[in-house]
Amino acid sequence: xxxxxxxxxxxxxxxxxxxxxxxxxxxxxxxxxxxxxxxxxxxxxxxxxxxxxxxxxxxxxxxxxxxxxxxxxxxxxxxxxxxxxxxxxxxxxxxxxxxxxxxxxxxxxxxxxxxxxxxxxxxxxxxxxxxxxxxxxxxxxxxxxxxxxxxxxxxxxxxxxxxxxxxxxxxxxxxxxxxxxxxxxxxxxxxxxxxxxxxxxxxxxxxxxxxxxxxxxxxxxxxxxxxxxxxxxxxxxxxxxxxxxxxxxxxxxxxxxxxxxxxxxxxxxxxxxxxxxxxxxxxxxxxxxxxxxxxxxxxxxxxxxxxxxxxxxxxxxxxxxxxxxxxxxxxxxxxxxxxxxxxxxxx
Amino acid sequence: xxxxxxxxxxxxxxxxxxxxxxxxxxxxxxxxxxxxxxxxxxxxxxxxxxxxxxxxxxxxxxxxxxxxxxxxxxxxxxxxxxxxxxxxxxxxxxxxxxxxxxxxxxxxxxxxxxxxxxxxxxxxxxxxxxxxxxxxxxxxxxxxxxxxxxxxxxxxxxxxxxxxxxxxxxxxxxxxxxxxxxxxxxxxxxxxxxxxxxxxxxxxxxxxxxxxxxxxxxxxxxxxxxxxxxxxxxxxxxxxxxxxxxxxxxxx
Amino acid sequence: xxxxxxxxxxxxxxxxxxxxxxxxxxxxxxxxxxxxxxxxxxxxxxxxxxxxxxxxxxxxxxxxxxxxxxxxxxxxxxxxxxxxxxxxxxxxxxxxxxxxxxxxxxxxxxxxxxxxxxxxxxxxxxxxxxxxxxxxxxxxxxxxxxxxxxxxxxxxxxxxxxxxxxxxxxxxxxxxxxxxxxxxxxxxxxxxxxxxxxxxxxxxxxxxxxxxxxxxxxxxxxxxxxxxxxxxxxxxxxxxxxxxxxxxxxxxxxxxxxxxxxxxxxxxxxxxxxxxxxxxxxxxxxxxxxxxxxxxxxxxxxxxxxxxxxxxxxxxxxxxxxxxxxxxxxxxxxxxxxxxxxxxxxxxxxxxxxxxxxxxxxxxxxxxxxxxxxxxxxxxxxxxx
Numbered sequence: 001x002x003x004x005x006x007x008x009x010x011x012x013x014x015x016x017x018x019x020x021x022x023x024x025x026x027x028x029x030x031x032x033x034x035x036x037x038x039x040x041x042x043x044x045x046x047x048x049x050x051x052x053x054x055x056x057x058x059x060x061x062x063x064x065x066x067x068x069x070x071x072x073x074x075x076x077x078x079x080x081x082x083x084x085x086x087x088x089x090x091x092x093x094x095x096x097x098x099x100x101x102x103x104x105x106x107x108x109x110x111x112x113x114x115x116x117x118x119x120x121x122x123x124x125x126x127x128x129x130x131x132x133x134x135x136x137x138x139x140x141x142x143x144x145x146x147x148x149x150x151x152x153x154x155x156x157x158x159x160x161x162x163x164x165x166x167x168x169x170x171x172x173x174x175x176x177x178x179x180x181x182x183x184x185x186x187x188x189x190x191x192x193x194x195x196x197x198x199x200x201x202x203x204x205x206x207x208x209x210x211x212x213x214x215x216x217x218x219x220x221x222x223x224x225x226x227x228x229x230x231x232x233x234x235x236x237x238x239x240x241x242x243x244x245x246x247x248x249x250x251x252x253x254x255x256x257x258x259x260x261x262x263x264x265x266x267x268x269x270x271x272x273x274x275x276x277x278x279x280x281x282x283x284x285x286x287x288x289x290x291x292x293x294x295x296x297x298x299x300x301x302x303x304x305x306x307x308x309x310x311x312x313x314x315x316x317x318x319x320x321x322x323x324x325x326x327x328x329x330x331x332x333x334x335x336x337x338x339x340x341x342x343x344x345x346x347x
Numbered sequence: 348x349x350x351x352x353x354x355x356x357x358x359x360x361x362x363x364x365x366x367x368x369x370x371x372x373x374x375x376x377x378x379x380x381x382x383x384x385x386x387x388x389x390x391x392x393x394x395x396x397x398x399x400x401x402x403x404x405x406x407x408x409x410x411x412x413x414x415x416x417x418x419x420x421x422x423x424x425x426x427x428x429x430x431x432x433x434x435x436x437x438x439x440x441x442x443x444x445x446x447x448x449x450x451x452x453x454x455x456x457x458x459x460x461x462x463x464x465x466x467x468x469x470x471x472x473x474x475x476x477x478x479x480x481x482x483x484x485x486x487x488x489x490x491x492x493x494x495x496x497x498x499x500x501x502x503x504x505x506x507x508x509x510x511x512x513x514x515x516x517x518x519x520x521x522x523x524x525x526x527x528x529x530x531x532x533x534x535x536x537x538x539x540x541x542x543x544x545x546x547x548x549x550x551x552x553x554x555x556x557x558x559x560x561x562x563x564x565x566x567x568x569x570x571x572x573x574x575x576x577x578x579x580x581x582x583x584x585x586x587x588x589x590x591x592x593x594x595x596x597x598x599x
Numbered sequence: 600x601x602x603x604x605x606x607x608x609x610x611x612x613x614x615x616x617x618x619x620x621x622x623x624x625x626x627x628x629x630x631x632x633x634x635x636x637x638x639x640x641x642x643x644x645x646x647x648x649x650x651x652x653x654x655x656x657x658x659x660x661x662x663x664x665x666x667x668x669x670x671x672x673x674x675x676x677x678x679x680x681x682x683x684x685x686x687x688x689x690x691x692x693x694x695x696x697x698x699x700x701x702x703x704x705x706x707x708x709x710x711x712x713x714x715x716x717x718x719x720x721x722x723x724x725x726x727x728x729x730x731x732x733x734x735x736x737x738x739x740x741x742x743x744x745x746x747x748x749x750x751x752x753x754x755x756x757x758x759x760x761x762x763x764x765x766x767x768x769x770x771x772x773x774x775x776x777x778x779x780x781x782x783x784x785x786x787x788x789x790x791x792x793x794x795x796x797x798x799x800x801x802x803x804x805x806x807x808x809x810x811x812x813x814x815x816x817x818x819x820x821x822x823x824x825x826x827x828x829x830x831x832x833x834x835x836x837x838x839x840x841x842x843x844x845x846x847x848x849x850x851x852x853x854x855x856x857x858x859x860x861x862x863x864x865x866x867x868x869x870x871x872x873x874x875x876x877x878x879x880x881x882x883x884x885x886x887x888x889x890x891x892x893x894x895x896x897x898x899x900x901x902x903x904x905x906x907x908x909x910x911x912x913x914x915x916x917x918x919x920x921x922x923x924x925x926x927x928x929x930x931x932x933x934x935x936x937x938x939x940x941x942x943x944x945x946x947x948x949x950x951x952x953x954x955x956x957x958x959x960x961x962x963x964x965x966x967x968x969x970x971x972x973x974x975x976x977x978x979x980x981x982x983x984x
Contacts, residue, residue, distance in 0.1 A: 035712045124954070130712050131658040132953050135882060138875055139949025146943035150935050270723045270871065273716045281713065320731050324724035328705060331717070335708055397830065423832035435830070439823040448820050451813050452832040460841055462805075462814040469813070508831065 002172055002181040007299045009171070013188040013257050015295020016195030017043075020250035021272040022279065022287035023202060024243035030219040030282045031236040034122055035130065037137035039247055040269025041144040042110065046248025047260035048148055049109055050102035051157050057083055057095050097162045099256050106252045107245050114244025118237050141266065149262040156259035161187040165256075187256040194253050198246060199288055205242075206284075215239055219282070274327045280340025290338055294323050348411075350375040350548050351396075351516060356405030358391055358572075365391045366402065367572040373516075373565075378542055378549045380559045383569035389552045390432075392569065393520055396550075397429050398422045409516065420457050426515035432524055434501040436508070438494035442485060445493050445504055446476040446511050453512040479511040483537075499530045503537070510541065517541075519551040523558050535561050560584075606807050609889070614800045621792070625784035627901075632775070632789040633860070634904050638897045639795035640856045643802045645880045645892035647849020650809055651842045652878070653887035656822035658715045660874050661702065661722030665695040665847040667729060667869030669854025671736070674743040674864045681753035682763045684772065684794070684859040688852060695851020696844055703843035707836060710825070722871045729866035742865030765859045767794055772859055795856055799893070802849060807889060809845075818842050876945065883952050885959030894960050899945075906944060909937040 021043055028036045060079035068076040083091035094101060121140065125133045160166075165186040172182030206212035218225045218232045225232050254260070275294055279286030300306060301322035310318060318325065330338065353371040357364070365388045373379045383389050394400040396407060398419045407414040409425055417425075428449075437445050450472050455461075466472070480486045483503050488496065493504060502522065509517055522538070523531040535558055541547060542562075553559050559566060560580050567577040568589050576586045583589055616623065617639070624630040629638075648662055669691035676687035706717040729737040737743055745762045754763065765772045772791035779786050809815045817838050820828045828835055858864055867873075876899065884895025911934055918929040936944045956963050 035716075121950075121954075128957070129656070130715075131652075131656065132957060134658060134660075134712070134715055135878060136950055136953040139946045139953065142872070142875075142942055142946025142949065146935070146940065146946060150940075150943075266872075270719060274720045277713060277716050277720075318732060320727040321724045324720050324727075327720060331708070332705065418834070419829040420832050420834045423830055429830050435824060435827040437820050437823040437827060440819065444816065444819075448816060448828070448833075449831045451816070455813065457832060457834040458837040460814060460837075462809045462812045462841075462845075464812050464814075465808075466811055466813045466816055472813075508827075512832065 002177040003303070003305070004300075005172070005175065005177065006182045006184070007303055008296050009182070009184050009188070011296030011299030012192045012292065013295075014298060015292035016192050017250055017254055017257075017268060017291075018272055018275045018295050019288045019291025020195055020198060021247055021268055022275040022291045023199060023284060024247045025272055025276050026279075026282060026284050026287040027202075027239055027243040027246075029276070030284070031215060031239045032118070032122070032126065034125065034133050035137070035273075036122070037134055037269065038117070038141040038144065039137075039243075040265035040267075040272065041141045042113065042244045042247040042265070043251040043254075043268055044148060044260070044262065044265030045113065045144065046106050046110055046251030047255050047264060048152060048251075049106045049248065050099055050159065050252040050255045051152060051260055053102040053105055054095075054098040054159060057081060057098055061085055096160070099159060099161060099253060102252045103249055106248045110245040110248030111241040113248075114241035115237055117244070118240040122240070123233075123237075141269070145262055145265060152262065154262060156261040157255075158259050159255040161190075161256040165190055191253055191257055195250070198249065202242070202246065203284070211235065211238075271323060274323060278327045278330050278337050280337030283337070283339040286337060286339030294326065297326055298323055349373045350410055351550065352406075352408040353396075354406045354408075356392070356395060356402045356407065358388075358395060358400065358402045365572050366395070369405070369569070369572070369574055371567060371574065371577075373548060373550055375548055376542075376546045377564040378538070378551060378562050380551045380553055380563035380566045381569055382553060382556075382559055382566060387569040388572040389569055390520065393429075393518060393550075393552055396422075396518060397427065420452075423452070423512075424457055426513075427518065428509035428512055428514035428516070429518040430502075430505055430509055430520065430522055432520045434498070434505040436493050436501055436504055440493060441489070442480065442491050442493050442496070442504055443476060443489045446480060446507055447472055449508045450475050450511045475511060479507045483507045483510075499526065499533070502526075502534065506537065506541075510545070510547075513545075514547060517547050517549045519549060519553075521553055522551065523553065523555055531555065531558060534558075538562055606811065610800075610804055610807060613803055613890070613893075617796050617800055618793075620796065621786050621788050622781065625782070625786060629901055629904070630784070630786065632773075632787055632792050634900065635792045636795045636856075636860050637900050637904075639792065639799040640853050640860070641877075641880065641896035641900050642799045642893040643795075643856070644850055644853035644877060645884065645896040646799075646802045646806045647846040647853070648877055649846075649881050649886060649888075649892040650806060650818075650849070651846035652881055653892070654810075654815060654818035654822060655839055655842050657707075657710065657839060657843070658878065659706075659718040659843070659846075660715050660871055660878070661706075661718035661725070662846065662850050662877055663871065663873035664702070664722040664725035664869050665699050665850035666854035666857070666873070667725065667864070667866065668698045669695045669851030670858045670864035670868060671729070671743060671854075672851070673855035673858035674745075674862065677745060677751075677765065677858070677862055678743075678749040679752065681751060682765050683753070684765050684767050684855075687765075687859065688855045691851045691855025691858075692848045693851075695854065696848045699844050699847020699850075700840070703840050703847065707839050707843060719871055719874075722869065722874055726866055726869045726871070729869055737864070737866065740866070742863055745862045762862075765862060791860060794859070798852065798856065802852070803889070803893070810889060814838070814841070872942075875949075879945065879949050879952070881959075882957075883948070883959055885961030888959070888961040891959050891961040898960070902944070903941055906937045907939075907941055911938075 021039060024042070025036060025039050028034060028039070058081055060081045063078045063080065064075040065078050066075045070076045081091065081095060083094050085091070087094070121136065122133070125136055168183045168185045169189065170179055170182070171184045171189070173179050175182070206216055214225065214230055214232065215235055218236065251260070271294070275290045276287055278294065279288070279290030298319065301319035307319065349372040351371070351373040353369060356366050356369040358366040369392060381389055381392065391400060395402045396414065398414070398417055398421070402415065409427060412425065414422055414425070437448065447466070454472070477486065477489070480489055483506065485500065485503060485507065488500065493501070496504060523534050526534065538549065539562065542549060551562065563580055565577070566580055566583045568575050568583065576583060576589050578586065620635050620638070621630050624635065629635070644666060648659070652658055672691045672694040673684070673687035676690050680686055702718070702721045706714055706721065709717060731739055747762065751763070767790065770790045772794065773789060775787045775789045777788040817828070817833060820833070821835050821839060825835055854868070857868070880895035880899045881892045882895070883898060884893065885891025911930060914930045914933055914937070915926060918926045934940070936947070952959070
């Protein structure tokens, strides 16, 4: 029982990332009718905004200390990051809280990137065939990924989570399991709550603001909304920015879960597409639900017990492909996905 | 017993009773019009006939064979062709190719794997296609890109695509919608000509009373999902129920 | 009206050009057997993909999976049966056909974007299968290789101590049978290239046939208006499925040929970026045209090989004409795109082609041709009149 509970928790952080990316994909798809193959790249760029911030904060003043010698006998170099030199303990706090702080940068940067992407490239493709939209965003995804590789190298970059959230929590005792049976890293919990807040935020934004109402109406019937004299294009551009920001912040926060690497966007992209299709194209709740569902499922398939069970009956371990298998089965049973509506993008 | 027999067809959309016990009998060789105010369920009814929608209950028999439950292509293969409200053609292909495709479908069936057959050497198909284009007065536009045709010509082409299949029943969904008077009159003449020379049964949905009364042999009036009257054109004009439900609000 | 080139003449010219590759390509520096073989193999791959994407418009993002399957199938024939490539290629095509039938059957339940995403998911799943899950069949990360102790039941002569090489009924693929010096170029004619070239010409012939057949006409109709086609009495699924399987079999053949060239099959061949590269070949050349996919495949392979050979030193030599700061600037701009930076070039090329040349090289060439002959202006005048 506690093992199952642990696997559900383990699935939540990946599921959160899937859900956040799929949410943005669905928003863009619903509002603009474009499948954005570069959305994974936005997730990755968000992560590297955090990386950049951590590098900037680590820029240090180097002082030679003649009284202490290093092992070669030269005066020891003492590095002090400028932020600490300038702000003292506040600087230390900044370095400690790099990842959450990076959100302050990620949000505006991603909104700008999103808006520029939509205005500069994607809007020229609205009237083009879907194949062209897929291809041009695919090309963009490769370019962005390779640029990041040029600047940050191909190795994964280690990132520090804030001290308070480093280490793990014996979450099992809250739910009546034996102490030590369900141990869960703090940061993953933070990530899950962060995802919940963002998802809640996006939904209430769409539900309770006039802006959101217009966007939802536009998703349902773009032409009519346009006829009402509402400039839906501008609103959709902003939605693209919001979707980019959601992906970017998801990426920035994810650096504390897994080390960021240049191809993380592509890795998540394919699975996020599967999530979108399973959830039902164009359905926001579907995207979120399917994200968590598939995340948890993936985590279950990688349980040692499950792996052993498969090996025992002579089958290879399927944790690598479980998501795809389940997606295929769901689509065979429900061709429109879990919460898909009839007629969305069928032509 | 008509060529098309519709019995007790019902269709609900949520709480809306879109079709309410619709019965219809279409006589072979006749032009049967279905009229009714907006939202009366005309298009829903037509969509049920061609397999796009599935009615909740009821039966549709064509030449004694059940139509419901079959897929669109199977219904077409039974001999039912459809002309759409906005012409559905293969816009990226030439006029000739547009006609060749239904011609192949009629001769070779719903699927044939013949990747090594040379279509250009298929005289039979080309002759059939050319004949129909000549009949429709479009032979000179044979090599044109069909997407660049005028709206009237697109309609004409779609008609040719249906006729080349020698259908037994032709369903027309507002064939003159959005047309100028002159084009409308041409279409009326064309349909009359087709009906007289080929004896094809037609079911036509139309708003334009001029078209309806100059073409049809029989008229059914649909209002709020139910057939409220069915009679010869002359009698429909004076029918009190029809006046109340429909003609009162439209010019005759 | 547009006059089309006689098909027989087209095939003849195509064959002559392909067969004369070792001679024609000599001045470009691309005339070495390995690269020419790749041209032919990826040409076959692209021709097959064009039958699906060019005709029906169904954009598959998973065809690299069939290529990979073809390679694995061929490798198993080399390991178990014989180094003769004939049975290996047959099995490649067959297995890829079965595989694409399965994937196509499910993916083609949906169209448009859904289809692309489904094929993408299948490709990724196949990649993961090959990379880890099915390690006994694929040898996982390392890839499937020849071993000395493979059974090879049909091959009696065993050259102890060295791995055997692929052959076609005794003709060794790698063997250079003619090595003349013409116009100062050292030309290499080997069997491997001519086997691939023959199959490329066959593939091209099949593709011409399909384009001209009623079957091909239906595939084009699928692309322009599927609704109309359904109401015209055509069941579209079998047509798209047939196109999918045919293109899958072409991919399998290409995969098998890659294994005959270099007896090794790895999962990286199946990655979805490899599928993307294939799509680019076809789009770049001109999807839906006969010759475009082959042009695109050759173009991409050629630039891949040229660019990967360029390094910072060559760049410095190239840009040494100006002042040093300019040289350095140019080098630092160009450097990320060459050598290891092929992916970046690929991505940028993708965006440029799709944005500015959606009709591909063939369309671009025709436009230039019209511009030169002034036909464009005349046509415009005719339209106005």
